[in-house]
Each structure stands twice: as structure tokens, then as C-alpha cells.
Amino acid sequence: MACSPGGEWRFVRDGRAVAVGLAPRLIVNDALAAVLAAERGDGLTMVLSYMAAPQLAAGTLVTILDAFAPPAVPVQLVYPHSRLVAAKVRAFVDFAAPRLGRALAAAR
Numbered sequence: 001m002a003c004s005p006g007g008e009w010r011f012v013r014d015g016r017a018v019a020v021g022l023a024p025r026l027i028v029n030d031a032l033a034a035v036l037a038a039e040r041g042d043g044l045t046m047v048l049s050y051m052a053a054p055q056l057a058a059g060t061l062v063t064i065l066d067a068f069a070p071p072a073v074p075v076q077l078v079y080p081h082s083r084l085v086a087a088k089v090r091a092f093v094d095f096a097a098p099r100l101g102r103a104l105a106a107a108r
Helices: 031-040 053-058 087-107
Strands: 008-013 016-021
């Protein structure tokens, strides 16, 4: 079972947050590694939906415990406000924002 370094997963049950302690046999600090481990059959993982979207679409992974999923949280790109935003920051935001929006919409 892939797990966060904290050794617990958090769920929502009956509207209340619940933490479940785990004794994982694999601990990773990278979502892609966790997804690949789950896809390889090494156990379960908990990642954001867009991180496993290709595997879910291909049918190599399936979701479980959907009834206990925490509510979705908005994603934002945040940078310091100034009248003159660095060109590289503006270029990144212009590049990333629409792609992130599409990726998150496709993962729903």
C-alpha cells in the first residue's frame, strides 16, 4: 500500500473528517511513483484525480472508497502581485492556466 510519509489517510465519513493510521510496505513522496506502484499491483494509493486520470481512462486503475472521498478543493496559481509581472511568470500563467483547467475538468 503506497502511503504518505505521515502514515495515515484522511477520509470523510458522515460529514466528519476521519484519519486512518496505516502500516504501509511502501512509502513514496511522489504521486507518479505511487500511481505506478498501484498500477503494477503493489497495493492502493491515494492521489488527486488528475494524477491518475490516464490510468483510470485506460482501465488499468479503478477508484474505490469514492463514498469517503473528501470534498474537492479549488486549484489556484498564485504569484506576488505587482504592476510589472515578470515576463516569464506571465508566460507560465498563460501557458499553465488553460491546460490545468482542461486537465482538472477531464479528471472529474
